[in-house]
Amino acid sequence: MIPGVDGFMYPNEVELQWSLLIVLYPYITGLVAGAFILASLERVFKVEAVRPTYRLALLTALAFLLVAPLPLQLHLGHPERSLEMYLTPHRSSAMAMFGFVYLWYLTVVLLLEIWLDYRADIVRLSQTTRGFLRMIYKALTLGSDNLSPGSRIIDDKVGYTVTVIGVPSAFLLHGYVGFIFGSIKANPWWSTPLMPIVFLFSAMVSGIAAVLLLYMAAMKVKKMAIDMRCLDTIAKYLFYTFVIDFTLEMLDLIHRTYEADESFRSLDFMVHTRLWWSHVVLQIIVGTLVPLIMLAAPQLFKFAAITRRTLYLSACSITLIGIFAMRWNIVIGGQLFSKSFLGYTSYKMEFAAREGLLTAVALMLLPFVIFGVLVKLLPPWPEKEAGRA
Amino acid sequence: MEISRRDLFSAGGKLLILASVGATLEQITGAAPPSETYRMADHWWGMIIDIDKCIGCGNCVRACSTENKVPSGYFRTWVERYEVSEGNPNPHVESPNGAMDGFPPSVHPELKSFFVPKLCNQCADSPCVQVCPVGATFVSPDGAVLVDETYCLGCRYCVQACPYGCRYLHPEKETVDKCSLCYHRITKGLTTACCENCPTGARQLVDFKNQKDPVHEFLRTNKVEVLKPYMATHAKVYYKDLDGSVR
Amino acid sequence: MHRILRDSGHLIRPAIVLLAGLGLFMAIRSAVVPKGFGQYGHYRAGALDMIRQKPVSYAGQQECVLCHDEEATARAAGKHAHVACEACHGALAKHADDPSSLTPKLPDVANLCRRCHEKDPAKPKWFPQVVTAEHSSGMVCKDCHQPHNPKL
Numbered sequence: 001m002i003p004g005v006d007g008f009m010y011p012n013e014v015e016l017q018w019s020l021l022i023v024l025y026p027y028i029t030g031l032v033a034g035a036f037i038l039a040s041l042e043r044v045f046k047v048e049a050v051r052p053t054y055r056l057a058l059l060t061a062l063a064f065l066l067v068a069p070l071p072l073q074l075h076l077g078h079p080e081r082s083l084e085m086y087l088t089p090h091r092s093s094a095m096a097m098f099g100f101v102y103l104w105y106l107t108v109v110l111l112l113e114i115w116l117d118y119r120a121d122i123v124r125l126s127q128t129t130r131g132f133l134r135m136i137y138k139a140l141t142l143g144s145d146n147l148s149p150g151s152r153i154i155d156d157k158v159g160y161t162v163t164v165i166g167v168p169s170a171f172l173l174h175g176y177v178g179f180i181f182g183s184i185k186a187n188p189w190w191s192t193p194l195m196p197i198v199f200l201f202s203a204m205v206s207g208i209a210a211v212l213l214l215y216m217a218a219m220k221v222k223k224m225a226i227d228m229r230c231l232d233t234i235a236k237y238l239f240y241t242f243v244i245d246f247t248l249e250m251l252d253l254i255h256r257t258y259e260a261d262e263s264f265r266s267l268d269f270m271v272h273t274r275l276w277w278s279h280v281v282l283q284i285i286v287g288t289l290v291p292l293i294m295l296a297a298p299q300l301f302k303f304a305a306i307t308r309r310t311l312y313l314s315a316c317s318i319t320l321i322g323i324f325a326m327r328w329n330i331v332i333g334g335q336l337f338s339k340s341f342l343g344y345t346s347y348k349m350e351f352a353a354r355e356g357l358l359t360a361v362a363l364m365l366l367p368f369v370i371f372g373v374l375v376k377l378l379p380p381w382p383e384k385e386a387g388r389a
Numbered sequence: 390m391e392i393s394r395r396d397l398f399s400a401g402g403k404l405l406i407l408a409s410v411g412a413t414l415e416q417i418t419g420a421a422p423p424s425e426t427y428r429m430a431d432h433w434w435g436m437i438i439d440i441d442k443c444i445g446c447g448n449c450v451r452a453c454s455t456e457n458k459v460p461s462g463y464f465r466t467w468v469e470r471y472e473v474s475e476g477n478p479n480p481h482v483e484s485p486n487g488a489m490d491g492f493p494p495s496v497h498p499e500l501k502s503f504f505v506p507k508l509c510n511q512c513a514d515s516p517c518v519q520v521c522p523v524g525a526t527f528v529s530p531d532g533a534v535l536v537d538e539t540y541c542l543g544c545r546y547c548v549q550a551c552p553y554g555c556r557y558l559h560p561e562k563e564t565v566d567k568c569s570l571c572y573h574r575i576t577k578g579l580t581t582a583c584c585e586n587c588p589t590g591a592r593q594l595v596d597f598k599n600q601k602d603p604v605h606e607f608l609r610t611n612k613v614e615v616l617k618p619y620m621a622t623h624a625k626v627y628y629k630d631l632d633g634s635v636r
Numbered sequence: 637m638h639r640i641l642r643d644s645g646h647l648i649r650p651a652i653v654l655l656a657g658l659g660l661f662m663a664i665r666s667a668v669v670p671k672g673f674g675q676y677g678h679y680r681a682g683a684l685d686m687i688r689q690k691p692v693s694y695a696g697q698q699e700c701v702l703c704h705d706e707e708a709t710a711r712a713a714g715k716h717a718h719v720a721c722e723a724c725h726g727a728l729a730k731h732a733d734d735p736s737s738l739t740p741k742l743p744d745v746a747n748l749c750r751r752c753h754e755k756d757p758a759k760p761k762w763f764p765q766v767v768t769a770e771h772s773s774g775m776v777c778k779d780c781h782q783p784h785n786p787k788l
Contacts, residue, residue, distance in 0.1 A: 008482040010554030011464045017545040077543015077563030084523040087669050095546050096522035142649035150643035186552035187619060283697055300712050339554055340636035342482055445750040448723050455727045456693045470758050491751045495758055502758035527679035535682035551706045573690040582694050586723040588752055
């Protein structure tokens, strides 16, 4: 009898290969993609109401994107060989795309867009600050201090194009992760064409929720008034996205239950036992149904601003937990059952190890630290907005 | 420099003597012939397994473990014992320590029971090779699915992609490991460690490109199946008399 | 036209940074990709030789019979004709290469025989198997059966 194993597992299946850190990675890139989509709502889709969160969303995306490769590096048996993915990428492997999609998104989309939008502020700060900070800003100007109105118009046009390219790029950045799971025919819990779409919509939900929370927090810290029109609009888009996300997940569930193929009995048992709390309670009920009701209510009834803020705050907080649970259920859940459909194993999460809980917590806190630095360096709300109105 | 015909014959003769002495010595000592005599294009490796001959002794598991220095608790090959009862769609399956020490006697003599040896199926359309991001695992030109342990990142994507559960992460090397069809043996004219030590001949290495290999007659005259044929991996390990309950 | 060029002049800078990065990557790539990668497929051709050179632990029956003529003849005449020598005697390539470097220990007969011949309903019916506890009234297998040719 092997501890933690019920029934029969192929001998090499007992130990889980992809740990908590691999749960973290899609969560983080999801936040990146979602935050960027929110930013593009204003820039490309002309939802002018969410303008106050435009820069905030971009900085959020950058902070999380910089942390995204870390859980992967810590997971690899030989991180020093990870350059091989750039040197000899195997074109049939979705994972080989990672390096290129990541670099593309980081440089040509995110950094370029941030640079173009912040250029006026960067040049101004490079002239008004002193010392080490001045050096940083000077470097960020890339040596150009051209702030003529004509150049700012060009910046705006190019920035618009970058955002337009950025939307499918963000989809690719997170969608390929869904494809990494969805294309594994050996694993029936993962293998479905819906997987990239489900990942994408849940990413958008988590990203929008994260920016909403950060906006409320930032306004609190800066002691500025919250733009309720902005907040309500974000919450409205969050609600719509959430409805689509929920529909997709229910579609997957109903389809599986109806077809009841070879894997169904085993997976159903797993959801009812090992994944009961994380899947049924945390992901579906607490993480999806409750926030959906909380977000639907202001759409149907009139509530005072303070009530709406409380609703949004609670809904977004549990949404973020629910989307994390969703990643957990996919990654960990997909490894808990045997491919013989005759048994189950357990995930022995370590605490202070390389892939343990402590590392995961540190990796989740790091983006907020980086975010804090970015907000200080590139303030989303300058005293006087020069250039773009 | 002028080379006369005499010099040529003299040098050639010496070389010939040296070569034949060397070859004779090799035959005597049983050292491995030079790899130049093995041509990958002449071979396409696979295995045939006869369920009715497997006695579950675990010799194959022990031999493989010794030959390939397999770490304890992980398995390049293993044997499963099935106990099938009528009306129950799920068989009872066991593989105590992969059958490293054989099996304890069955407590269900009334059921249909048998042993199934398992290993890497050396798939020609291997899903594990398809997903490797860097090209650390591959199908060799002679049909063996191998892992380049100096190139593997240890991402374990291939472990997830294998439908048969035959891969694992080597705990010390931190690279992925699996049955290599004893590539270091079969390229020297030896058979695999598991086939060598199977007392009943339940497991046999086969070379599909060899006209005289018994596999051709075997496949023609017996009912054979690969594991999980619906996965369409083009597995090259064929089982004779495999029961439908086998997972 | 002139105006557009002047107003978009700063865009050349991030373009230069990008191109410089690309150039650096290409330079590193040509230096670091292993020689022979892609020769047979998307992998390092040297891996094939590397794997082929791993040490052999089991010599194989055809090696043992070269020296151990008597045992080979006895075995060939009986039911154990197709049981490999090393299946019972362990991995002995070292011994085959240099007999004096490794003297094989005789196997622990009782446990060894039991592993194959202990009765189990999962074993095929044609295979000789006994309930060893009832079979030999405490005697060790080789008291009656000579392992190389076990027929009584």
